[in-house]
Amino acid sequence: MSGLSLKLAVQTWLRTRGGVHPPECKDTAAMPIRTIPAPARLYLPLKQHIGAEAKPDVVPLQLVKKGQVLARGQGSVSAHVHAPCSGHIADIVEYPAPHPSGLPMPVLVIENDGRDDADEMPVAKHPHLLAPEDIAARVQAAGIVGLGGATFPAAVKMNLGQAKAVDMLIINGCECEPYLTCDDRLMQERAAGIADGARIMAQALNIVGAPDVIIAIENNKPEAIAAMREATAGWRHVDVVPVPTQYPMGAEKQLVRYLTGREVPAGKLLADVGVLVQNVGTAYAVQQALRTGMPLVSRIVTVAGGAVARPGNYEVPIGMRVSDVLAHCGLVCEPARVVMGGPMMGHALGHPDAPVVKGTSGILALTAGEVRAEAERPCIRCAACVDACPMGLLPVTMASLLKSDKLDEALGIGLSDCISCAACSYACPSNIPLVHYFNYGKGEVVAKREAKRKDEEIKRLIEEHRVRMAAIEREKAEAAAKRQAAMEKQKAEKAAA
Amino acid sequence: MPATTAPHTSGPRSVGFIMAMVMLALVPGTLLGIAQFGWPALNLFVLTIATALAAEAASLIVAGKPVRVALMDGSAVLTAWLLALSLPPWAPWWIGVVGAMFAIAIGKHLFGGLGQNVFNPAMLARTVLLISFPVEMTAWIAPQPMFSAHAPGFSEGLAITFGQLHLDAVSSASLLGHVKTTLGIDGHAPLPAIIAGSFHPLASFMGTTAGSLGETSALLFIAGGLFLIYLRIISWHIPAAMLATVGLLAWATHLANPLHFSPPLFHLLNGGLMLGAFFIATDPVTSPVSNNGKLVFGAGCGVLVFIIRQWGGYPEGVAFAVLLMNAATPLIDHYIRPRIFGRTLGGEPLPVAGKEGP
Numbered sequence: 125m126s127g128l129s130l131k132l133a134v135q136t137w138l139r140t141r142g143g144v145h146p147p148e149c150k151d152t153a154a155m156p157i158r159t160i161p162a163p164a165r166l167y168l169p170l171k172q173h174i175g176a177e178a179k180p181d182v183v184p185l186q187l188v189k190k191g192q193v194l195a196r197g198q199g200s201v202s203a204h205v206h207a208p209c210s211g212h213i214a215d216i217v218e219y220p221a222p223h224p225s226g227l228p229m230p231v232l233v234i235e236n237d238g239r240d241d242a243d244e245m246p247v248a249k250h251p252h253l254l255a256p257e258d259i260a261a262r263v264q265a266a267g268i269v270g271l272g273g274a275t276f277p278a279a280v281k282m283n284l285g286q287a288k289a290v291d292m293l294i295i296n297g298c299e300c301e302p303y304l305t306c307d308d309r310l311m312q313e314r315a316a317g318i319a320d321g322a323r324i325m326a327q328a329l330n331i332v333g334a335p336d337v338i339i340a341i342e343n344n345k346p347e348a349i350a351a352m353r354e355a356t357a358g359w360r361h362v363d364v365v366p367v368p369t370q371y372p373m374g375a376e377k378q379l380v381r382y383l384t385g386r387e388v389p390a391g392k393l394l395a396d397v398g399v400l401v402q403n404v405g406t407a408y409a410v411q412q413a414l415r416t417g418m419p420l421v422s423r424i425v426t427v428a429g430g431a432v433a434r435p436g437n438y439e440v441p442i443g444m445r446v447s448d449v450l451a452h453c454g455l456v457c458e459p460a461r462v463v464m465g466g467p468m469m470g471h472a473l474g475h476p477d478a479p480v481v482k483g484t485s486g487i488l489a490l491t492a493g494e495v496r497a498e499a500e501r502p503c504i505r506c507a508a509c510v511d512a513c514p515m516g517l518l519p520v521t522m523a524s525l526l527k528s529d530k531l532d533e534a535l536g537i538g539l540s541d542c543i544s545c546a547a548c549s550y551a552c553p554s555n556i557p558l559v560h561y562f563n564y565g566k567g568e569v570v571a572k573r574e575a576k577r578k579d580e581e582i583k584r585l586i587e588e589h590r591v592r593m594a595a596i597e598r599e600k601a602e603a604a605a606k607r608q609a610a611m612e613k614q615k616a617e618k619a620a621a
Numbered sequence: 622m623p624a625t626t627a628p629h630t631s632g633p634r635s636v637g638f639i640m641a642m643v644m645l646a647l648v649p650g651t652l653l654g655i656a657q658f659g660w661p662a663l664n665l666f667v668l669t670i671a672t673a674l675a676a677e678a679a680s681l682i683v684a685g686k687p688v689r690v691a692l693m694d695g696s697a698v699l700t701a702w703l704l705a706l707s708l709p710p711w712a713p714w715w716i717g718v719v720g721a722m723f724a725i726a727i728g729k730h731l732f733g734g735l736g737q738n739v740f741n742p743a744m745l746a747r748t749v750l751l752i753s754f755p756v757e758m759t760a761w762i763a764p765q766p767m768f769s770a771h772a773p774g775f776s777e778g779l780a781i782t783f784g785q786l787h788l789d790a791v792s793s794a795s796l797l798g799h800v801k802t803t804l805g806i807d808g809h810a811p812l813p814a815i816i817a818g819s820f821h822p823l824a825s826f827m828g829t830t831a832g833s834l835g836e837t838s839a840l841l842f843i844a845g846g847l848f849l850i851y852l853r854i855i856s857w858h859i860p861a862a863m864l865a866t867v868g869l870l871a872w873a874t875h876l877a878n879p880l881h882f883s884p885p886l887f888h889l890l891n892g893g894l895m896l897g898a899f900f901i902a903t904d905p906v907t908s909p910v911s912n913n914g915k916l917v918f919g920a921g922c923g924v925l926v927f928i929i930r931q932w933g934g935y936p937e938g939v940a941f942a943v944l945l946m947n948a949a950t951p952l953i954d955h956y957i958r959p960r961i962f963g964r965t966l967g968g969e970p971l972p973v974a975g976k977e978g979p
Contacts, residue, residue, distance in 0.1 A: 141962065146630060224625065302630065377962065389971035390963040396973050467629040488629070496631045501694070502736040504636055506905040510912075511856075516959040520910050538961045538968075546628040553634040560626040 166443030175201030189243035226474025244417030266413030271405030298374030301466025315355035321411030459489035509548035640695030646845030654834030658710035660778025673701030706835030846899025866923025
């Protein structure tokens with residue numbers, strides 16, 4: 125073993141925990157990105173990000189241009205929605221969400237006029253020389269969210285980077301989910317754009333001196349590594365670092381730990397250890413917005429799975445229905461399951477008409493053989509889940525506590541630290557849907573907290589009401605007493621007279 | 622309808638695969654044992670496994686659980702296999718039958734079936750047999766390799782298994798038993814002399830000594846155990862901790878008083894220690910789930926094995942040691958947990974670097 129690979133092995137051993145190695149299934153990595161033209165109608169959800177729903181800025185029948193703001197982000201954590209094509213607003217309706225439930229959510233429907241009249245944002249001549257606030261403002265105006273799947277508004281993250289002492293920007297090109305190759309292709313084909321975007325985002329960190337920029341790519345993507353190295357050749361403070369191929373290497377906390385040795389304390393943010401992580405797709409979207417003025421209206425989506433006739437990477441307009449995308453790529457058989465995202469953390473679609481959103485990295489039409497949905501069997505406590513957990517949790521114990529409704533005890537041994545990566549479920553020889561229990565448990569915690577908040581709010585209102593009523597009563601009593609006193613005084617005076 | 626939540630793929634391992642690999646790892650040691658002790662050993666082995674399968678099916682039917690899937694997962698066969706390896710090879714048929722029934726019906730299904738039992742079912746059954754039927758359970762014989770001149774033939778073998786034939790002539794104590802009983806006699810020879818006269822490390826290592834099927838070849842059970850560690854079906858923690866503890870205790874006590882304490886190699890190579898360390902203490906259902914917990918569990922087994930062998934009433938203590946530590950497993954799992962990412966060992970969030978913690 126050479127010195128370098130020994131060093132890598134030691135670093136991997138010291139700085140990673142758990143993890144699994146699912147079959148990669150990344151055949152689409154060799155397939156160039158092709159563009160799918162915008163279909164006749166697009167369906168744009170008002171909420172495609174973490175945070176508050178955007179508010180429509182248009183009315184039905186209004187003519188819109190490509191790139192025009194259709195809905196504005198509300199509150200501190202939110203994002204705008206832009207038109208991916210020109211045409212007119214056909215309707216604002218409730219439409220199936222890209223979510224397992226398929227429940228409806230408010231969606232803007234655009235009728236495409238096919239003319240592609242564009243309305244770009246103003247562009248600065250030297251974006252990387254702009255003030256940090258200015259860069260963040262432009263990123264916000266472009267509606268950019270984390271394109272790795274978490275869809276956290278990018279500008280909010282950048283502002284956070286300014287507020288905290290962040291000295292390192294990590295561009296995440298790990299793409300550790302099986303099947304997905306959209307980031308890989310983007311790096312292979314548009315490395316210069318990603319590098320430029322990374323430099324612009326580093327500028328926005330607002331720190332004295334140049335921050336370190338690390339572009340992290342799993343070592344199963346040699347072409348992407350070579351392309352990014354070429355694109356960043358000669359840049360100081362930029363490092364392209366191959367990382368071991370291991371799921372979930374691309375999880376932010378795990379990646380930061382591996383690259384820097386810094387461990388994000390429980391309940392804290394990456395910025396608290398001085399690091400900001402952005403996905404390669406996000407870096408590219410930032411570059412596009414600041415260089416060409418085109419906001420986030422399309423993204424690269426990996427379309428794959430055994431049921432797809434023409435799998436590959438496609439640049440898809442946001443708002444295109446999954447059923448339209450699959451019709452474009454063709455199906456060889458009826459898929460057993462259609463998944464949005466990767467097979468480890470993506471969700472099965474409740475409705476095939478759900479639209480592609482900003483966070484859609486993949487559309488997988490999986491056959492029954494690929495899904496391997498087998499019946500759940502008893503737990504034999506083999507601890508494969510314990511070995512797989514990248515957070516050092518005991519999935520076996522948490523699951524048995526949750527099964528017997530001991531939510532508080534499960535929280536006591538780390539339920540809230542679970543990152544839902546599903547490595548435990550993958551490793552389980554008894555096909556126990558462990559991560560499903562944990563997502564349920566975490567949902568219960570949120571629901572209970574919300575219920576408690578409401579409860580306290582009601583108590584507060586009742587108490588206020590009581591105080592108010594008591595004050596009124598007191599005032600009344602005082603007024604009555606005064607009146608009484610006055611009357612008695614009058615009586616006394618009369619009597620005296 | 623199966624759950625359609627993530628992940629939308631699953632790993633290649635199944636419970637059946639794990640059980641099959643453990644059995645595969647047991648094959649060499651078992652074959653050698655059967656070859657050594659001939660037809661009666663094979664009869665007992667087959668009977669024990671057949672009874673376990675029948676008991677499993679009956680228990681599943683009584684519990685109203687699906688029968689075929691559970692029978693196919695191999696867990697009942699493995700339990701019976703381990704039990705058979707721990708019995709005297711020429712024991713009568715009913716020892717295997719009663720043991721297998723007890724292991725499956727009471728040791729496993731009474732607790733709720735696969736994955737629910739607190740105690741290792743095979744060791745529970747062995748212990749019950751040893752206490753209930755001490756004569757049959759301590760009737761060891763010297764190896765009579767199959768097809769050798771003095772070995773019983775097929776029909777003789779059946780006669781031995783079904784209690785028609787007693788062969789006192791070939792009975793022989795296991796080495797651990799020999800040392801224990803000899804030391805107990807007044808005016809006995811000093812320990813080094815007893816050991817020098819009876820303990821041949823190579824024989825114990827290769828497995829040409831008296832004992833149960835699983836107490837013979839240390840070599841083949843080590844090989845099987847390493848195979849399972851290589852496949853990551855068991856982790857190294859329990860066997861390493863258990864063997865190291867026994868070895869260290871034996872080494873230290875032997876160093877202090879060689880006239881009273883046997884040397885470490887004697888402890889490591891004799892009895893069921895290797896089978897116990899690699900195949901029995903590592904039973905996932907009854908051992909802790911965390912790696913540090915496994916180290917504690919293994920060390921506890923090692924200490925108990927040594928104490929029982931040295932000062933207990935029985936010459937061998939692997940089964941007792943494992944059962945006692947099985948009882949401690951929930952406690953170990955409660956107190957010994959891995960450090961959670963971003964937290965201290967105590968579960969508090971790590972302090973933010975450069976700032977005072979809360």
